[in-house]
Structures are given as C-alpha cells and as structure tokens.
Amino acid sequence: MNARSRWIDLDGAVNVRDLGGLPTSDGRTTRRGRVLRSDNLQDLTVTDIRTLLDDYELKNVIDLRSDAEVRLEGPGPLTRTPSITLHHLSLFSEGGRHTDVAADTVDVDKVLPWQNRPDAETENDRSIGHYLGYLRDRADSIVAALRVMTRTDGSALVHCAAGKDRTGVVCALALDVAGVTREAIVADYAQTGERIEAVLGRLRSSDTYAADLDSRPADSHLPHAAIMEKFLTRIDEEHGGALAWLTANGWTEEDAAALRARLLD
Template structure:
C-alpha cells in the first residue's frame, strides 16, 4: 500500500484502498488495516488473496451487491477461503429471487437495474445529474437500513480487517463508508475526498465492468468522463442526510444503532 494515497495494488481489483490515515475532527486519525473498500472481487488472484488475508488479516467481506448480481457474477473466490466470512448485504429491496425493480416473473429474475447499481450522472432525465445520484443514495437508506446497520456492525468485529465492496466500489460502497467514517468522527472534508478518490481509477474500473456482460451494454452507451464521482455529490448527499434526518448518527440510531455500536466502531477505527 502507498502510505500517502492508501491505495492497495492488486491484480484482480482496481479500486481498493484502506480507510486508515484519515483525519478526525479532534485531531486524530483512523487506523490503517481495519476497514478496506473495493470494487468487485470476482477476479482476485491467488496472490491478491494472500495479500488481503496475510498482510491485512482480512476476516470479513461486506458484499453490497444485489442477489441478481451475485448470481450473474458469482460469489467470488474469497467465499472459498475458510478464514474469511462473506456477508451478503444488498442495499436494494430484494423480493425473493428478484431485484428491487424487476417484475416478479421468472423471466426477469436475473435482471439487474443498472440505474440502481451504477447511478452514473449522465443518464437523460429531467432532474439535474447530481440530484439523481443523491436520490439513488437516499434510496439505499430507504430500501435497506438493515443492511447498512449490519454492514457497520461487521466493521466492529475485533479480529482482523473488514472489506466492503459493490460493483464499482463507488456508490453503495461510498455511502456505507461515509456513514462509518461519520460515526468515527472523520472530518466531512476527508469523507468527501475519500469518495472522490475513486475518480483516480475510473478508467480501470470501467474497463473491468465492461468486461462483464452484466454491466457492459449500459456502460458502452456513455463516455468514461461521465462516470467520475464528483466531490459535490457526496457533499450534497451528506447535507441532505443532515437536513432530513439530523445527521448520519441520528439516522442510524433511528434504525437500531446503539451507543455501544458507536463505541465499538470508534474503538476499531480510531488510534
């Protein structure tokens, strides 16, 4: 890992970084090697797995993909690693074998709603681009508060590290990581910067997604520069959470998050 950038270079994933080293409002920093974030883990090599398990003591994977994505893409090689537990915590309102937006018919059971999975900013719509992304992010809160709370609780486990991922490692992963960092007391500026940092790897992320039939057709219809995660998206999303719910901590508390959860997460993430 580059200590300055926090990137973790792997062969089978391109948007992997450590949430350690981020400044907190009280002058501290988050701990390295406790929570990692990533794009899809389908292509991890044996060497990649060795790095994650041996160097980062990876013990828990938080998979935010929908049921349909897991079926279409496969569960990934870490499910075959005995020391790692994979937690499937979709941020969509799953309905049996269907995604949140697919009709309840057998023929559509493996459809993936790309607007939800990859809410890129340039799909034609009457609303401004950033408003559409924020709406999708708020939709994660409406659809699956249980998954978000469960994901943060996995991060509090005392042994090893946890890794959270989705398809691109940008949107669903970005929302969950932002909430975790808010609980830890990381500065808003640093949370936004971490979200935007995915833009440094956007070309490589898109190349990986285009290699998958699950995502390729939709991505091929739009230019690469339209997919950049702009800082103002996360800034405005968190501002909306503040306005609508009183902040991320208050939203979590309304969905079963307790003081002991906060203490446990801070103990794990903070120096």
Template sequence: MTNFTRWIDLQGAVNVRDLGGLPTVDGGTTRPGRILRSDNLQALTPADIALLVGELKLRHVVDLRSGAEVSLEGPGPLNAVPEVSIHHLSLFAEGGRHTDVEADTIEADKVLPWRERAEDEDLRVTGYYYGYLRERPDSVVEALRVMAVGDGAALVHCAAGKDRTGVLSALALEIAGATRESIVADYTATGDRLERILVRLRGSATYRDDLDSRPADDHMPRSAYIERFLQVLDDRFGGPLGWLTAQGWTDADTTLLRARLRD
C-alpha cells in the same frame, strides 16, 4: 499515511484502499489496517488473497452486491478461504427472482444504480443514495456492525466500489469522527481509477450494457453527490448518527466502530 499510500495494489481488483490515515475533527487520524473498501473481488489472484488474508489479516467481507449480481457473477474466490466470513448485505429491495427490483428479468431494470441522466444530476444521485437507506436500512446497519468487528480487517465492496461502497464508507468515517472534507476526498478518490474500473466492468456481461448506456464521464464520483447525501441526513435527522439511531443503532455500536477506526 498519505492519500497515495492508502491504495492497495492488487492484480484482480483496481479500486482498493484503506479507510485509515484520514483527518478527524479532533485533530487525529483514522486508523489504518482496520477497514478497507474495494470494487468487485471476482478476479482476485492467489497472490492477492495472500496479501489480503495473510498480510492484512482480512477476516470479514461485506458484499453489497444485489442477489442478481452474486447469482450472475458468482461469489468470488474469498468464499473458499476459511479465515474469511462473507456477509452478503444487498442495498436493493431484492423483489424478484433474478433482480433487485419487483421484476423477474434482468431486462426489466438495471443491475447497477445507473439511470438516464436527470435534469439535476446531483439530486438524482443523492436520491438514489438515500434510497439505499430507505429500502434496506437493515443491511446498512448490519454492514456497519460487521465493519466494527474487532478480529482482523474488514472489507466492504460492491461492483465498482463507488456508489454503494461510497455510501457505507462515508457513514463509517462519519461515525469515526472523520472531517467532512476527508470523507468527500475519500469518496472522490475513486475517480483516480475510474477508467480502470470501467474496463474491468465492461469485461462482464452483467454490467456491460448498463455502462454503455451512458458516457464514461457520467460515472465520475463528484463531491456534490456525497455532500448532498450527507446534507440530507443532517437536515432530516441531525446527521448520519441520528438516522442510524432511528434504525436501532446503539451507543455501544458507535463505541465499537470508533474504536476500530480511531488511533
């Protein structure tokens, strides 16, 4: 399976691809048809749902959006599909009534993890990614456990399918034994569809102001972002598995997820 054929073309989502077909450290490849990653699923059409649920056997959706996003955007059409279980596992603190922070108005902070440009952009993004783990280790562990469930395919998504989804996908691939090069390549592949992603998000008042506050190029997923994030876990915990173990992840969890993603 090539990087090109990993894409799943839908009418209502533009950043959908399979985590299968990636090289592993032992010379194998990750298994296709088990774990998918995506941008927002609000606009899925009946044909999209037929493909995902009927042909690809989608059974579990991990929704990483904040409570604010779900409230403002709505749960999405897959909530009405009885074969699919939706697991809402925000990576934000969820401190307020409406937002993902300790404020009660959308204006007090952004819905998405996009801020003013820092002097060292790589460190800024790495810090934000590590913040997911610091603020919501429970959601990270539970999301990975859902992705390891064996009854049909699982899909993980956020809004753009880039940052939050990128971190969870990187962790799943690391556990499965994918090479670091392939993990980075999967992360940066979102850049191939960034323009289409931004067009979709600008159509929603929930995301429009956040997007327009920064140039489009600032949203590009650069390899240094995910490389530095993984390096932080290597340096502080001996790797992603070391961090996960400290949060209650078990050898049995690792076995299940590896079985999902390994040929």
C-alpha cells in the same frame, strides 16, 4: 500498500484502498488495516488473496451487491477461503424480503436499477437520489454492514461492483460516525475518480454491467465531490446527521462506541 498512499495494489481489483490515515475533527486519525474498500472481488488472484490475508488479516467481507449481481457473476475466490466470512448485504430491495419484482429478474437494468428521472435532472441529483434510496430501502443492510466493521477478528473489506456508489455511501456513514472531518470523507469518496477508467474497463468486460455502463453518459460515472457533499447535507437536514439516522434504524450507543474504538487511534 504504499506508505505515502492508502491505495492497495492488487492484480484482480483496481479500486482498493485502506480507510486508515484519515483525520478526525478532534485531531486523531483513523487506523490503517481495519476497514478496506474495494470494487468487485471476482478476479482476485492467489497472490491477491495472500496479500489480504497476510498483510491485512482479512476476516470479514461485506458484499453490497444485489442478489442478481451475485448470481450472474458467480461465486468469487474468497468464497473458497475458510478463514473469511462473507456478509451479503444488498443495498437494493430484493424479492422475497421487499416487494420488488426487479430482484427476481436477471435483466441488466434490474441488476442495477437506475431510476428513470426527468431529463431536466442533473446526473449529480440522479446519484444523490440513488444514495438516498439506499437509506430508504435498505437501512437494515447499512446498519449490519457497519456492525461488521466493529468486529475485532482482523480487518473488514466492503465492496460492491465499482466500489464507488454503494461502497461510498456505507464508508461515508462509518467515517462520519467515527468523527472523520467532512472534507476527508468527501475526498475519500472522490478518490475513486483517480482510477475510474480502470474500474469501468473491468466492468465493461462483464456482460452483467457492460450494457448499463454504455447506456449512461460518461460523466455520470465520475464520483464528483459535490455529490457526496450534497448527500451528507441532505442527511443533516432531513435526519439530523448520519448518527441520528442510524439511531432511528436500530444503531445503538454501544455500536457507535465499538466502531470508534475499532477505527480510531
């Protein structure tokens, strides 16, 4: 990782960065090398894995993709790394646990179940609707993901396909609990925009994602800061903030203390 940047340059993933170095409202900063965020890890090279193991002591991977995505993409190289524990925590409703037949199919529109919205709705509102859907449908996965981040056996890495939406929501909630400023949380979310072309290029090379990407307006893929700002405002207005929402879904004071101890200097 460049000392002046939080980006982590790997050959097999393009949207990888460290959640360290972010300011909190009480003047502290988040620790580097504790929680990383990324796009899909299917193409990691041997050198990439070595970097994650040696430089970041990677121990836990939080995979937010759907069951269908994992089946279609196949096992990634980290599944063959004994020292790493994979935690599959989908943010979509899944067949067998929730009543969602979409999870039992392999159609692309079911792998990434973008809801049909009125034409008058903006792309930003569409994204916010998806994000609120994660909270509504898979609070269990979000709480579990944040608890993995509290583990002290090396770093944790959270990812989905692009490392933008599902990963962005989970990271934003974790950073909010840690006390990171709203401005910094939003900026971290928007930072994916610096590499969005490379992210989309990777996804278009996969049959799992190509049709879905090409069916949507180009601007809909950009992580506009206003999306995260409005999403967090909706949580404030409807739930009393991220911590209150988490608490209502089983998160405890001990969990919050452990996450802060893990992430903060």
